[in-house]
Amino acid sequence: MxxxxxxxxxxxxxxxxxxxxxxxxxxxxxxxxxxxxxxxxxxxxxxxxxxxxxxRVDLPYHPSIRHIAFEVSYEDLKQSVEWLKEKGMKPRKAFGFEPDQPFVIPHDSYAHAKIHFNDPDGNSLELISKIDNKKNVQEKMYVSDWEEFNKE
Structure with a gap:
């Protein structure tokens, strides 16, 4: 199906x-x-x-109405802030994280690393990468902290 x-x-x-x-x-x-x-x-x-x-682009924002998440590789995501800025786009604060680097939201055996930004009409856009959570981390954190915590 x-x-x-x-x-x-x-x-x-x-x-x-x-x-x-x-x-x-x-x-x-x-x-x-x-x-x-x-x-x-x-x-x-x-x-x-x-x-x-x-x-009617001024509808109040809600992720069920005006949100798209684009899948990217984890390596590309780590470069996403600079990549977006080079294109004249501005990452934005999301989930309490400042837009200076991507952040990670864990879910049991996997996690999502992501960064958020808006299009010219305020539609919410996201670059996201699914990553392994081998240590079963449950705390949200910046990618740099994630990598430090998950060093082998």
């Missing part, structure tokens, strides 16, 4: 500006529909993001 997530959608106020923004993140533009919707490949042929030109 279900094999994965094929598409997700976000409201945007300026379709062309948003296409450019997501292009800087590495998403590949595929097509527009009536200059109201644009589709960009997250992973070509596998999953894409639909951007809907709308005058």
């Amino acid at each position: 279900i094999k994965g997530l094929y598409e997700a959608h976000l409201p945007v106020s300026n379709l062309d500006e948003s296409i450019e923004f997501y292009g800087k993140l590495g998403l590949e533009f595929d097509h527009k529909v009536d200059d109201k919707i644009a589709f960009l490949w997250i992973e070509k042929g596998k999953s894409w993001l639909g951007l809907w030109n709308s005058d």
Whole structure:
């Protein structure tokens, strides 16, 4: 049955500006529909993001409505703050962590390392990597602390 997530959608106020923004993140533009919707490949042929030109982009934020998390490698995630800044994007504070480096939220035998930022319309975006939690750490911490704690 279900094999994965094929598409997700976000409201945007300026379709062309948003296409450019997501292009800087590495998403590949595929097509527009009536200059109201644009589709960009997250992973070509596998999953894409639909951007809907709308005058209703000021909806109050809630992660169930205006949030997308993009999977990245752990090594890329460790460089994500600089990578985002080079592209003119600003990481933001999330879960009480300052945006100067990614942080880790553990879940039993695995954890998620992540960094958060917003698109031009305030949609919440995240770069995330699933990592092993061999020591069954339960405390949230910055990636640098995680690596120090998990040294072998």
